[in-house]
Amino acid sequence: MEKILINRLPMLTYRHLHTNETEIAFPQQAKTADAVFSSLALVRPGGSLPDTFQGASRETREAAAAGPACRIDIPDGTEQELTITVALKEDRPDYAGVFLFRLGKKARLNLTWKWTGTGKPGRCCTASSYEVGEEAVLRVSKIQTGMENTFLCDQRECRIAGGGQADFVSAELGGGDTIVHSRGELDGDHSVMKESLCYAGTGRQRLDLFYHITHHGKESESLIDVRGSLAGQSRKIFRGTIDFKRGCSGAEGTEGDYAVQLDPGAKNISLPLLLCTEDNVVGNHASSAGQLDREKMYYLMSRGLSPEEARRIAVESLVRPVIDRLEPSLQEEALQDIRTKLNHKGE
Amino acid sequence: MAEEEKKKSHIEDINRSIYDVKDEVEYSFKTESGLTEKIIREISEEKQEPQWMLEKRLQALETYRKLDIPPWMPDISELDMNHIDTYIKPRTDMKARWEDLPQNIRDTFDRLGIPEAEKKSLAGVGAQYDSEVVYHNVQEELARQGVIYVDFETAVRQYGDLIRPYFGRLIPPSYHKFAALHYAVWSGGSFVYVPKGVHVDMPLQSYFRLNAPGAGQFEHTLIIVEEGATCHFIEGCSAPRYNVANLHAGAVELFVKKGAVLRYSTIENWSKNMYNLNTKKSLVEEGGSMIWVSGSFGSHTSCLYPDTVLKGDRSSCEFTGITFAGKGQFLDTGSKVEMLGKKTTASIHSKSISKGGGTAVYRGVVHIGPQAQGAKAAVSCESLMLDNQSRSDTIPDIKIENDDIDLGHEAKIGRIPDEDIYYLMTRGLSEEDAKAMLVRGFAEPISKALPLEYAVEMNRLIDLEFEGSIG
Numbered sequence: 001m002e003k004i005l006i007n008r009l010p011m012l013t014y015r016h017l018h019t020n021e022t023e024i025a026f027p028q029q030a031k032t033a034d035a036v037f038s039s040l041a042l043v044r045p046g047g048s049l050p051d052t053f054q055g056a057s058r059e060t061r062e063a064a065a066a067g068p069a070c071r072i073d074i075p076d077g078t079e080q081e082l083t084i085t086v087a088l089k090e091d092r093p094d095y096a097g098v099f100l101f102r103l104g105k106k107a108r109l110n111l112t113w114k115w116t117g118t119g120k121p122g123r124c125c126t127a128s129s130y131e132v133g134e135e136a137v138l139r140v141s142k143i144q145t146g147m148e149n150t151f152l153c154d155q156r157e158c159r160i161a162g163g164g165q166a167d168f169v170s171a172e173l174g175g176g177d178t179i180v181h182s183r184g185e186l187d188g189d190h191s192v193m194k195e196s197l198c199y200a201g202t203g204r205q206r207l208d209l210f211y212h213i214t215h216h217g218k219e220s221e222s223l224i225d226v227r228g229s230l231a232g233q234s235r236k237i238f239r240g241t242i243d244f245k246r247g248c249s250g251a252e253g254t255e256g257d258y259a260v261q262l263d264p265g266a267k268n269i270s271l272p273l274l275l276c277t278e279d280n281v282v283g284n285h286a287s288s289a290g291q292l293d294r295e296k297m298y299y300l301m302s303r304g305l306s307p308e309e310a311r312r313i314a315v316e317s318l319v320r321p322v323i324d325r326l327e328p329s330l331q332e333e334a335l336q337d338i339r340t341k342l343n344h345k346g347e
Numbered sequence: 348m349a350e351e352e353k354k355k356s357h358i359e360d361i362n363r364s365i366y367d368v369k370d371e372v373e374y375s376f377k378t379e380s381g382l383t384e385k386i387i388r389e390i391s392e393e394k395q396e397p398q399w400m401l402e403k404r405l406q407a408l409e410t411y412r413k414l415d416i417p418p419w420m421p422d423i424s425e426l427d428m429n430h431i432d433t434y435i436k437p438r439t440d441m442k443a444r445w446e447d448l449p450q451n452i453r454d455t456f457d458r459l460g461i462p463e464a465e466k467k468s469l470a471g472v473g474a475q476y477d478s479e480v481v482y483h484n485v486q487e488e489l490a491r492q493g494v495i496y497v498d499f500e501t502a503v504r505q506y507g508d509l510i511r512p513y514f515g516r517l518i519p520p521s522y523h524k525f526a527a528l529h530y531a532v533w534s535g536g537s538f539v540y541v542p543k544g545v546h547v548d549m550p551l552q553s554y555f556r557l558n559a560p561g562a563g564q565f566e567h568t569l570i571i572v573e574e575g576a577t578c579h580f581i582e583g584c585s586a587p588r589y590n591v592a593n594l595h596a597g598a599v600e601l602f603v604k605k606g607a608v609l610r611y612s613t614i615e616n617w618s619k620n621m622y623n624l625n626t627k628k629s630l631v632e633e634g635g636s637m638i639w640v641s642g643s644f645g646s647h648t649s650c651l652y653p654d655t656v657l658k659g660d661r662s663s664c665e666f667t668g669i670t671f672a673g674k675g676q677f678l679d680t681g682s683k684v685e686m687l688g689k690k691t692t693a694s695i696h697s698k699s700i701s702k703g704g705g706t707a708v709y710r711g712v713v714h715i716g717p718q719a720q721g722a723k724a725a726v727s728c729e730s731l732m733l734d735n736q737s738r739s740d741t742i743p744d745i746k747i748e749n750d751d752i753d754l755g756h757e758a759k760i761g762r763i764p765d766e767d768i769y770y771l772m773t774r775g776l777s778e779e780d781a782k783a784m785l786v787r788g789f790a791e792p793i794s795k796a797l798p799l800e801y802a803v804e805m806n807r808l809i810d811l812e813f814e815g816s817i818g
Contacts, residue, residue: 011419011740011742012418012419013419013710013712013742013744014417014419014683014710014712014744015417015418015419017712017714017744017746019744019746020419244760246735247735249735261747261749261750261752262750263750264717264749264750264751266750267746267747267748268745268746268747269744269745269746269747270743270744270745270747270756271742271743271744271745272741272743272756272758273740273741273742273743274730274739274740274741274758274759274760275740275741276730276732276738276739276740276760277735277737277738278732278735279732279733279734279735279737279761279762280735280762281732281760281761281762282759282760282761283758283759283760283761284757284758284759284760285741285756285757285758285759286755286756286757286758287745287754287755287756287757288754288755288756289745289747289752289754290750290752290753290754291750291751291752291753
């Protein structure tokens, strides 16, 4: 299997820890499943990624670009809802595709992504480009479950004009290797981008999460909020960067990476970068890692809960702020999947 | 008058010229510029070293040639090793009395206040001038207790069997390119040995002065604190400013044995033509404590990340550091902690200030190994931007390989809040005074960790850096 390097940090650091980028086995693609749209009225076939689109690596970008492309334009001042479902099958365990979204001025789009599949090994690479116009609002909710032997690579880049907002909420619960590569450009004044993600790593699952939000516009705002648990031999790498460029006066950016480690074999790596060339900004980072709070566990168990139930509640309370921001129809499914995974945490 | 008042309120009695006085360059021996085998053999011969040391130097040269410059480092393309004088021996031998030094060298250290500090508050002093230590002394009482504090050349000659197992053990030449350079051309530095159970109550201080333009300083510091012993070591450094690049590539290896405590304080005030590519690393055994206090103010470019290996169970480390990057400076600093033993603890507090186009980078590592059950680490990084011409980056790397740990990390970047300045101005302070006071408050946790004289020096440096920078 070909080895590739993905999710390279925008500012490199020491080499001996091997955290600047990730070397990962890149499986071959076989037969691809289809993406199913809740409404075809908005979808136009064709289009290509912007030249500036970087993706997790050249190989993953090209893999996505080899699939079908489509454009989804939301005209000025209109409001739309769209659900895209990709269900991998035993005989079609792969996917590749490009999605080009453009929201006109004051447009609104509620977009839902659903990914499901079997345990059949496969490879899914997507590349999504979002252009959010002035005062437009984009809300994206994503859930992916199952697919425990699938290489999943979600690459997205989002450019936001003045007053525009983009809010990405993801429950990355499935997948064997789960790669997220997200870039945001807050071009306009008062633009906002939020990225929230929860996960529950089990077995030999690997999560490789990359976020890079760049502030150009004045009083722009960003949030990166990643939460989850790691059990078994699972491994998570978080590479988050908030980049304040000169001129983004009044901007505020916050990133948080919160992990609980449930087993000794789990590994957790965190690289939360703050880059800054503008003085009038507020940039914050907070992260925590460790076992579940023993006092909290003791309290729950003193109320009659078993250790397993107490652990489940404690993990749920950690990821709940992300779950609650998912599109309502996805919330229960996400919680159920987390509960199931915690019951079989080492598997 | 207004200008005078400003100086009075901010500068007080500090005089920057004490660092910038250039002595006439006088030497008894000097190698050619550059880095060749011939030069290394000359240095070794001049020092009358044992064969093992020459071989180590030559091996290090080979390693230096093989290694590349790490891709993450700041741009050092203006540093040309072909124009660096790697060894300049001053025109004096090492003395044990300040009075015996040549007048110009004595005057330099007098201006820097070293003899005065020795009388008041130090248990021992070493003073290096260019490539050699010119003064070394330690209190007789400490010597009677078995404390060894000598220049490194003396250590190689007199305590070869003691230092040989430790020299290059923590920082091998392969550590990085400039560690290899260090071992090829090292000269000067200090060796400290504190026997089991001995407490060195007053600090020991080594001061490094680089006078010659285009010169490099490559001192080696080795400290061994035996079981249950304690020691506070202070390192100071300065140089006059020249138009050509100077280079500092020292190495500091610290061994903290079972239950021992070592505090290592540094106020770095190199001139702004200096490339400071220094390497520091400590190994802490069971129950031992390593405490770093670091102030980085000078240098054109600095790469400095004190590294602590918490090997023993219940060993601990604290790092408290401040970096002040002004115009034309790129100060890439931070700390590394490798937590390997059980129930180890690490506490890292880093602050940086950047202004006038300066760049301050915090680059840190916390690595909690698979066997480090019960490890606890807390990291905080605060960066203050004083204008929008400057740059401040925070690049932490946290790697956790077991579940029984507790780690918290927080970082923030911003400027002095307007409301804080406004509040102080309503109490009668000028904007400049208010900002200077707030910056001093920002730096206070570090100045509190320093001995009084050095805290005062640090505050004065901050005041000085403010002159004319606000408004």
